[in-house]
Amino acid sequence: xxxxxxxxxxxxxxxxxxxxxxxxxxxxxxxxxxxxxxxxxxxxxxxxxxxxxxxxxxxxxxxxxxxxxxxxxxxxxxxxxxxxxxxxxxxxxxxxxxxxxxxxxxxxxxxxxxxxxxxxxxxxxxxxxxxxxxxxxxxxxxxxxxxxxxxxxxxxxxxxxxxxxxxxxxxxxxxxxxxxxxxxxxxxxxxxxxxxxxxxxxxxxxxxxxxxxxxxxxxxxxxx
Numbered sequence: 001x002x003x004x005x006x007x008x009x010x011x012x013x014x015x016x017x018x019x020x021x022x023x024x025x026x027x028x029x030x031x032x033x034x035x036x037x038x039x040x041x042x043x044x045x046x047x048x049x050x051x052x053x054x055x056x057x058x059x060x061x062x063x064x065x066x067x068x069x070x071x072x073x074x075x076x077x078x079x080x081x082x083x084x085x086x087x088x089x090x091x092x093x094x095x096x097x098x099x100x101x102x103x104x105x106x107x108x109x110x111x112x113x114x115x116x117x118x119x120x121x122x123x124x125x126x127x128x129x130x131x132x133x134x135x136x137x138x139x140x141x142x143x144x145x146x147x148x149x150x151x152x153x154x155x156x157x158x159x160x161x162x163x164x165x166x167x168x169x170x171x172x173x174x175x176x177x178x179x180x181x182x183x184x185x186x187x188x189x190x191x192x193x194x195x196x197x198x199x200x201x202x203x204x205x206x207x208x209x210x211x212x213x214x215x216x217x218x219x220x221x222x223x224x
Contacts, residue, residue, distance in 0.1 A: 063137045064172040066145045070123040087119045093126035096149050103164035110204050114211040135162050137169040158195040172210040
């Protein structure tokens, strides 16, 4: 479905775990294949080639806006809905169904103002494949968002953390590669040894605030 922000939404989000390059930025080192046996991948290798950019931040916001607008349109058509539910599809990422189920369960147990649920007529979908940029969140320019999960990156990094991190973008969180392992959105910054797949208290609070306050404005735009 189309939304007013299609120009902004056409930006591709380089939102992976420190291995994704924003448009116009060279791909990060080691994004295209798993680290050779015995290789130590440091935090510096995880994000040195990508330090963030204004384009990346705009694309992240566009992805979140696309999902929220989709949810708002559904709620405007069904104002009696008791909860804010974001619907997703895993049909394009069958190899990662287990990790997706784990990551959405983590988020559903961590926040109160929005819930993730698999179903038809999704607000976004998961996809899988090979991409030298690694895993990332994106929009197609028509209000539809998706999470791409890269095979190689999910072998190199903890796959549930990768998936939970990318799902954090669905809920409105930006990357913060310089953060500690305890921050889910620090992504690949802490290195491959970090397996934490849970958002910290600040990240949980931010998501709850975004969906409590942001959805009101989105509903106002979606309601005729």
